[in-house]
Amino acid sequence: DSCPIVPPFSDEDAWYRFIVTNFERHYLNNRAPFGFYIHEWYLAVNPAVKRALIRFLDLVNNLNDAFMVNSHEVIEWMRNPVPVDEYVQQPCRTFTPTLCSANSCGPLASEHNEVDYWMQICNVCPRVYPWINNHLGI
Helix, strand or coil: CCCCCCCCCCCHHHHHHHHHHHHHHHHCCCCCCCCCCCCHHHHHHCHHHHHHHHHHHHHHHCCCCCCCCCHHHHHHHHHCCCCHHHHCCCCCCCCCCCCCCCEEEEEEECCCCCCEEEEEECCCCCCCCCECCECCCC
16 A cells, blocks of 8 residues: 555556556566555555455465465564475464553654654554654654
C-alpha cells in the first residue's frame, strides 16, 4: 500500500496481474522471498484490491513449492534451509495469543517528515513516531 504507481483501485484484474507479475519476478528467477506488505485498511477501502489479493493467495496456495510464511519463518529457513519435501512434513506452528491493553498513542510528531501519526501499542507510548535510526521513538 505504499507503492507510488499502482493500477486503478477499482480494476481487480489489473491488480491481480500487478501482484502476480511482482511475485513471478521472484518465483521464476532467483526464488528470493516475495514480501507482500499491506495494511488492512487498504483492503477495506479498496474491495477490488482485496478480491485480487484473495485470488493471488489462492494461486500461491495451489503451488507445491511456495509457502505463505511470516518474516520470522523466512529467517529461520535461511538459517537452516531444508528441501521442499522435508519442509512440508513439518507440523504447522501454533501460537498462543498474548493479551494486552493497547495504548492509543498520538498525535506523535515525526522527525522524518511533517506528519503527525497515531498508533496503538502494547507498551508505553514513544516520545516521537518511531522511524529509521530511532526505532524506539525516544
